[in-house]
Amino acid sequence: MTTADTPLLLAPTWIAPVAPANGVLTDHAIVIRGSRIEALAPLSVARNNYPGSSELALPGHLITPGLINLHTHAAMSLLRGVGDDLPLTRWLEEKIWPAEARLAGADFVADGALLAAHEMLRGGVTTFNDMYFFPEATASAARTLGIRAALGIIVIGFPTAYASSAGEYLRKGLELRDACAGDPLLSFCLAPHAPYTVDDDTLRRVAVLADELDLPVHIHIHETAGEIDRSLSQHGVRPLARLDRAGLVTPHLIGVHAVHLDDDEIGLLASRGAAVAHCPHSNLKLASGIAPIARLLDAGVTVGIGTDGSASNNRLDLLAEARTATLLAKGASGRADIWPAAAVLRSLTLDAARALGLDRCIGSIEPGKQADLVAFDLDASELQPVFDPLTQLIYSAGREHVAEVWVDGQHVVKMRQLGSTDAARTLREVVARIPVWQNRVVSA
Amino acid sequence: MTTADTPLLLAPTWIAPVAPANGVLTDHAIVIRGSRIEALAPLSVARNNYPGSSELALPGHLITPGLINLHTHAAMSLLRGVGDDLPLTRWLEEKIWPAEARLAGADFVADGALLAAHEMLRGGVTTFNDMYFFPEATASAARTLGIRAALGIIVIGFPTAYASSAGEYLRKGLELRDACAGDPLLSFCLAPHAPYTVDDDTLRRVAVLADELDLPVHIHIHETAGEIDRSLSQHGVRPLARLDRAGLVTPHLIGVHAVHLDDDEIGLLASRGAAVAHCPHSNLKLASGIAPIARLLDAGVTVGIGTDGSASNNRLDLLAEARTATLLAKGASGRADIWPAAAVLRSLTLDAARALGLDRCIGSIEPGKQADLVAFDLDASELQPVFDPLTQLIYSAGREHVAEVWVDGQHVVKMRQLGSTDAARTLREVVARIPVWQNRVVSA
Secondary structure (H helix, E strand, O other): OOOOOOOEEEEEEEEOOOOOOOOOEEOEEEEEEOOEEEEEEEHHHHHHHOOOOEEEEEEEEEEEEOEEEEEEOHHHHHHOOOOOOOOHHHHHHHHHHHHHHHHOOHHHHHHHHHHHHHHHHHOOEEEEEEOOOOHHHHHHHHHHHOOEEEEEEEEOOOOOOOOOOHHHHHHHHHHHHHHOOOOOOEEEEEEEOOHHHOOHHHHHHHHHHHHHHOOOEEEEEOOOHHHHHHHHHHHOOOHHHHHHHOOOOOOOEEEEEOOOOOHHHHHHHHHHOOEEEEOHHHHHHOOOOOOOHHHHHHHOOEEEEOOOOHHHOOOOOHHHHHHHHHHHHHHHHOOOOOOOHHHHHHHHHHHHHHHOOOOOOOOOOOOOOEOOEEEEEOOOHHHOOOOOHHHHHHHHOOHHHEEEEEEOOEEEEEOOEEOOHHHHHHHHHHHHHHHHHHHHHHHO | OOOOOOOEEEEEEEEOOOOOOOOOEEOEEEEEEOOEEEEEEEHHHHHHHOOOOEEEEEEEEEEEEOEEEEEEOHHHHHHOOOOOOOOHHHHHHHHHHHHHHHHOOHHHHHHHHHHHHHHHHHOOEEEEEEOOOOHHHHHHHHHHHOOEEEEEEEEOOOOOOOOOOHHHHHHHHHHHHHHOOOOOOEEEEEEEOOHHHOOHHHHHHHHHHHHHHOOOEEEEEOOOHHHHHHHHHHHOOOHHHHHHHOOOOOOOEEEEEOOOOOHHHHHHHHHHOOEEEEOHHHHHHOOOOOOOHHHHHHHOOEEEEOOOOHHHOOOOOHHHHHHHHHHHHHHHHOOOOOOOHHHHHHHHHHHHHHHOOOOOOOOOOOOOOEOOEEEEEOOOHHHOOOOOHHHHHHHHOOHHHEEEEEEOOEEEEEOOEEOOHHHHHHHHHHHHHHHHHHHHHHHO
């Protein structure tokens, strides 16, 4: 009889554990008990050691750690396609900000985040690092779908429907963090929006909180050349120097975009152990530029990958993002061997987990870690032949090949569909409301 | 009763005809009779005018002209993933050329091309422009699956299992062209491999044939900086100047890659009415560079998009290629509004058809043209909401949303699967042989 304590033995053709060794195992099994990975062992050993386990054979499948989307604004999926093909300033000022000002309340965030969480889960994302208003609504969507979320304690220098001052933004976010303590799926980052929307005093307060509470700091930096010019004229220094002055360039820092960096700034990020969340589709689509990924990797900076929100991408498709990321790094640097597939997989998993302070819990397939896993079906004819399952994953496979997903030991995607009937029902209810949101965007 | 002559009335939510107007129609229907588009009309008008037609309602679907892959080496799908993450020279010299020398016979081409044709059809590609040895085997694969192919009359300056001299290459290709005369799915291009593999005399012969037979000339040009340097030292001119000297820079020219072009060269291509086949994933993966697409478009050069072969991409996924193409053009030029979605769709269809000399037959949804059509299911929750079906197609949709495909009036993909049981059986036979090919690649 199968109970909650019965171990589940997963037997795919290939396993990419990422750590301690970043390679591919065959004839091995992963044993899940409850929410955790209990063992990773040769199949025959696993069968001997766990005789009462249920076994799921996955021929032709590759299991990796769950993918981590290191930067998104999940709720913006309801604004997907608003203002495409516009320059950044017109896109923000004519389309996105007015729509957000009219619509972005807790109900908008709840529906948008649920759609986003569904899209991400079915694409193999098991954790997303979010920055948006009303994070309590995003938390609720994540719980409903069973996806892990690192929620941003957002602070921005102007009032919104969510909060009216830096103090209120921080207080609300910290209260949510307290209320969610002990929730296995939720963690938190401090999320000052950007150097150009947050004042020095608030940046210093964020630095103190990051230090005292041991929280990552999730912030947009150096996305466009224009914001650097404005910082120089307004503050006399480039934005990263302002963050450094405030005490924010530390191992807690997750700098999003980081498109425009000089060598000293790359050296600073590396020496302080800061991480970068690279969002190539968004940077290209908004014509922000091409991040200096080869130089960041050469310097030893931890690089994760993010989709950004649906309004600037427009797919929350982390595997496609990763493929573009490494291709673009090769093309822009002239080095075809930079960021090879195994390193890209580590960026998508363990490196992103480290940036989020979660690498003791997730990011690799090691005994004792939480069971966040993705099974990719590499048996499809368009993925044949498989000379190397890792390069096949990064260069050939797509989210359409994600077959099974586990988060915290729960089998949340089964044969490409949501595993929970409750989650599926909630999704249908949200989908039914989309035309209402769409009308409100268009008619406003 | 439905017969071959019964008109088929397609009634999707949206139709993007590309020409004469490049917009989106709603409440319209496409009427197919036999292999042709008989009408495009308001739904009520179509129903009145074709009372005996069978009707296929496609709610939530967008129908576009079939996509045209303007550059591939279909047979190379059997080498997908060989030599990933290697620099171009090592990739070619250590991996690809040795494997081709050992394996590339007619049976290899037949199986590889069939796998490629299946991948392309299911991704919405209805025509592919191919360059490879043993084009008769590629022709056979295209016929089996019912996909349209522009076959390359390849010529390359060294002997292979296919032919041993320029004369033999050309003779074999031209004989195949004669043998295929009247086949509705097949057309031909002259396909001298590249300036660095074809001598001046052969280039001049190709120019004469192109002129006399009114055939496009499909050739790699200016893919890498190195080939330009070598041309300067060996011939005293850049490769495009050599082509021009041979009389090849004309409206017949389809220059593949065109990564490294100066302003004069862009002006030359524009003034002569030549076309470029842009292959961004291949250019990035092999670190060849980033083609100057914004400048080419500004100059009025016809730009189509190609996947290149599976060994350098590794997906024959033209929609993903198009998305990267426009995103990269925006990011590299700093102009977020360049190559908007409607223009990208025209590049994928009518512009590519024009480059192939097929724009009187395909490339738009107009009465009298052949019925090459794709229906994309935009109803998926990850594509909601749909503010603009064209931007949703280019920026959000993927090949996983291709639901139905018609080529030459045949319904070749039905509900995401091959429509022909014979084609499906042949595909299964080829898939069963993949491990044999894989062993021959690895063990050699």
